[in-house]
Amino acid sequence: MTPRRTRLVRVADLQQFRHAIIWLCEHAPQPTVVLVPTSAARSQFERTWQAAASRSDAPAPLARPPVPTVVTRDELYELLHRRLPNAPPRLGPFERRALTLAAAARAAASAADGTLDTGDRARSDAGGRPPFTARPGLVAEMFRFYDELRRQSRRIDRFQELIEEALGGARSTDSGIDRTLAQTRLLAEAFREYERRVVASGRCDEHSLRERLLETPLAVPLSDVLVTVADWIAEPDGLFVSDFDLLARMPGVERVDMVCTEHLLGSGFHQRLHDWWPGLEEVEAGALMGARLSPSRRPLLETPADPPDRLWFTLRDRQEELTAVAQLIKAARRHAEVIPLDRVAIVFKKPLPYLYLADVTLGASGIPYTAYDRRPLASWPMVGAIDLVLEALETNCARAGLVALLRTPHFVPWNGAERPARPSLRAFDTTLRSAGYLGDRQALEAIERNWQAPRDRRALDEALAWVRALEPLTESLPASVLLHRLRELLAARLAPDPSAAAETGPDASIEPLQTGSASDTVLRLLAELADAHAAHDDPVWTPADLTAAVRALFEGQTFSEARQRGGVQLLDDRAARYGDFDDLTIVGLTDADWPERQPRNVFYPTGLLKALGWPLEHTRRSAADARFLDLLASPTRRVAVTTIALDDDAIAMPAVTLDEMPRARLSTLRTRTEVARLTAADALSAGAVRLDVLSDQALGWATLRLARTSPADPRFHGSLGSQPEQVWSVSALEVYLACPFKFYAQHVLHLEADEPDSDVMDPRQQGLFVHAVFQAFFERWNQLGGGTVTPASIDRARAVFTDVVDTAIAQLPPAEAGLERTRLLGSSAAGGLGEAVLRMEAERPVAVVERLLEHRLDGPVTLQVATESRTVRLRGKADRIDLLEDGTFRLIDYKLGRAPNRSRALQLPIYALAATERLSGRQGRSWSLGEAAYVAFKGPRRVIPLVPAGGDRTGVLAEAGARLTTVVDAIARGEFPPRPDDVYLCERCNYAAVCRKDYVGDV
């Protein structure tokens, strides 16, 4: 073994940490490889390296070594693999995934056929079925656990032994223990099978590479290694036991230095480090560097003015956190303080949503910034478009997904045709909805057969082309075949590639997993996954397996984005350790983010994991607290910490880490409370409008807006002045009572309602359908001479009604037909609307002599208002009027929902008054109101009388008359304020998009 020196360089804080790392690189006898946690940390290291060149104690430029090789843990293995002579090729992630799926499936098959002994209990629990299903998500967890075991230098046999020892032996009479033992045997068998398959593939993975590295010297030795990360217990990207072992034993390594802060060493890492590197030398950075180690400068901790003892700020949400930093920078500039922006940092634990919010806060304030982090590939718009293809596949090309697919600009139309225009797509959508299209090629072809020749059919052709193109993906086939088919489809359809830069803006330089455009990246990933399955394991997939695998493929990928504009640095807490800053704000201190959560092991409880060498939670917690304390003292001038009250509109809890802040022993500085106006929006909305700071375009708009009518003008509040006289329907006047502005939008402006996008009938269509069914029933019943429905004839009436309903629902799509049948005919749990109507009549003794269905009541109605009588012209249609033998009439109104509140209802009482006038003389006699009732489908009762038993019918009718004249007069005066009778109406209002709801309550 090569003799080597392993040395711990102890530093007091992160300022010394950075200084010591640079010094060690500058003074290493050989070029050094520096281990950092992430690529963002490497970027910060490189900035610090550049900045250090100008220090007075830096070596002369010619004497200074070149920038060291800075690598993350994964990159270290890549580098070692490249230098290893005759190394077998490394397994790529997709190949490895294919091997793990195959290994898990093989282990499951062995358990099923009894080759693998999982114990009697596991077999009897499974009841003849395979005791384990190799679902991709579970297999991913299994092999995450496998990697952890191997990285902690655990061999598979030893893992099984340790679990069996901890459980008291390989056999048990306890059913829980027995199942855990069976699971352990199954996991161990899957892991062994995977290792056999790796050997058979002639390739290597990280673990087999490590074994070779311990035996074979590198072609170009790695003599000097500088480790700046701790272990996996102390930080998320830390080294594992096997990595420490590799550095301690790998041939050719001569010097290994570890630089670590006192806080982190004190959290338990110091002891662990000595366990892994026996014979470790220790040295203080001061002793090593002497006077060249400058003393650290303690930053001031900025604290809120109120409450006085609080050490952190609580802001509303994450956007406000970034806005507060922008405020601070602007306020400092006003006071002529010079803050070099590239020495200001915003530090988070998780990059999203801060990376998205940076543009609307810092960017909108004219503050340049640089973001260092990797973003999910799924955030590319093109990946969103591909998701529409997967959705179409899953839903058998249902309407909403299919139309969305036609809308996206990321696909070119088939055969070079012209892209369907928006109006054409809207019309096509409406056609599909009216035809009750719920997906399926044959249903779409049926629509094509009925397509009327002159109509624009570009959207239909495009939709048919998609449906037919997706058909080859609906079969169950080997994974590689389905993936290649999908890839070919996308390759033919993805629009000429917007360059990677265009995907996120011209000033962004994006580096996908490898250089190339977005579509190249996506197609390459699909090809790699297909090839990996073809080479190593090619299970038969259903379309659902395909869509799940492709989504998982994209979700697992990230790309790095570095906006090269200088300015404020946005970075995570791991990278921040390597950056030299004056001013640092740590944001997002919520319970969900700080300290970071470790992924839960789904196989074993904490007690058993401890037997395998897993750390206890409090050990991790103390390391996380130590890193936070290091970070607090990291800048040279000022530090602030913020948490939030709301995270995505959910209440956020402050992180327990905040309680550690006093341990940093920083002097505090109470914040200035002044607020700067940051953005053009602030200049327009906060305080007096400032035009001088606006761009030309914004200035033009602002000037136009300032010249407009004052918002205090009554017209802004729905007051239009007198309106021409018009005859209104009673139902329209009921809309006015619900909300005057809704009436205005619907009945005066005749705006198209913003209907909900649904594949089933909306409430209005349902209402029309139910009315049509009752009309059809009574017409049929009359034709059959049914007369009054009585207890004797009710069964016959039920049969006729059922027949009518079945005929009507035959026109509806099957799913909707079932719903409507239940609504009308009821179910075993509740009676339907038809039963309520038939029983209502059968329970009443007086016979019906005539039925008036959907009966128009247009014309003047005389209303008694106070002591005056007044005539109003109206339009209206009663759902049903039954003329009874005793000279009275019964007025029925069907309601699909609940009956209206009596104090607001208009239709039934006004129809009652109108019918009394209109029916006079019918059949040579006069008719008086006997009964008026709603038949309502919702609510506790089906039949609700207009006037309750013992109620004052005259009073009810007079009140309705007064209400109606008030409404008619308000309309004549042109009063249409947005004033809903109940604010909940706004939630499902079809005119919300055109309504100034913010005025509700002001008027």
Ligand code: SF4
């Ligand atoms: S959104 Fe509310 S206030 Fe506006 S029209 Fe609808 S119900 Fe009236």
